[in-house]
Amino acid sequence: MQSSSSSSPASARQLGDTLAAVLGAKVKNVQIALGEVTVTVAAADYLAAATLLRDAAGCQFEQLIDLCGVDYSEYKDGRYDGLRYCVVSHLLSVSLNQRVRLKVFCLDDDFPVIDSVNGIWNSANWFEREAFDLYGIVFEGHNDLRRILTDYGFIGHPFRKDFPTTGHVEMRYDPEQKRVIYQPVTIEPREITPRVIREDNYGGLQ
Template sequence: MDATPVYAIDPAALKDTVAAALGDKAKRVDLALGEVTVTVTPANYLAAAQILHDAPGCQFEQLLDLCGLDYSDYGNGGWEGSRYCVASHLLSVSLNQRVRLKVFASDDDMPVVDSINGVWNSANWFEREAFDLYGIVFEGHEDLRRILTDYGFIGHPFRKDFPVSGQVEMQYDAERKRVIYQPVSIEPREITPRIIREDHYGGIK
């Protein structure tokens, strides 16, 4: 039995439809590996999200996932764009199609993008997670606070410059009868450079 997924719309046609709907709100609309990816600027992010939700031929009613990305040292220094990105994966149930929406924060020191929780309320906890793990601030989010780490946590653990051993460690103090924080006792590990395989490694093309 053929397990190839069936799509109602050809990806190339979807790319054209999305590009036409967004117009100058889209910075780029790419098609790779059968998937359409839209990249927008922070200024157009919220408007583009609303268009993708509402426009005929788009109608992406569901946000399935939203995550942060840290592009520092991407490709061993080959990346020259902004460091922090937010990527959302959208689904149109009515038209059986998907699209990826990406926005790069303009300021690496204080990454800020609009919240799209007003367009898709499923973005709520996803945006809190990206804030917690990457330090990306979602402007307009009504309850932006940590969701996975505790309230006293220092830093954002998914950033690539976050130390592997962390900033502090905690343990239960029997005398105080509570959990206490203390300096990390693990010695820093030697960082081994990432290996980039040559093209077509292992015969994969």
Template structure:
């Protein structure tokens, strides 16, 4: 086991040689290496990062969906949904971030890496539940945080803050029922305390 960390610049050079044109870009910022890959190369690149000498990323430590729709407001155009993955090599004491964009906004889909790292299981289910990203090849892709009858994906930026439906227990029917949200939109203005000597201050 390596006791010292590999320099990000050295990892950048290793990945540039190893991945070639399978990676769109490989960059170093704030001491971290980020690899951008296309959806067609994603599974192949991830397999390479796990198995290749000089990489040996044995652990997937995080995977998250991303909704880039608000990026258009700052002049960045492109696919709406993406996936960001963080990998760790314990044996070589190095980390890498991998980013992939889903090519279709209406059906965001990328390959599952659950067969490579079983820790991806719940992360991919979470991204499916909250963003609607489909992970092709995942053997148990179902919601993990929202209820069975939940409609929509609550981490999408166009999802309403109050949701669409609410649930409550109905004593007459003796079961949980779902109804349209009945919360009236309101603006909350914080109360300002202007008492003399508030908090013991003069």
């Protein structure tokens, strides 16, 4: 049996045609690159498309093996409808030995919200919590959406491209209160100037 991780161009095209036929108007784009199929759907069609991908003949993607957020930031352009935040899922069909990448963009850059697929694939639970924690993407319908990697007192979402590398707060032990406290970060931003080598024969043969 051929490995699903290395589909031939012909099988990838066949899968792309199948997905386009099954999803119909819900498909915004089907892309095939390096033997992998990526399907982009609109936010309004996300749950319906996900259900079809799980149940429809020729799809049967029973397993969600990964889900993550993406921040396109200033790189957003016409290819992404000018939208910043995207949710990317990787689906596996054990029955048909095939994979697909599913993408959907959040409509609001200031408050990114998308439907939760945890009711379709329960493996999405912690993945969606991670995307919420790191990118601030809210998954509507998730019944336990809370941080999973950062601390409860953490401010912001550290995988957003505009998140400062120093963060917003720092922790220290306060001997008077005899406990760990949060305080505004005290690290001062520095501009690092690269060292300039002025030796004439630097890098040359001796």
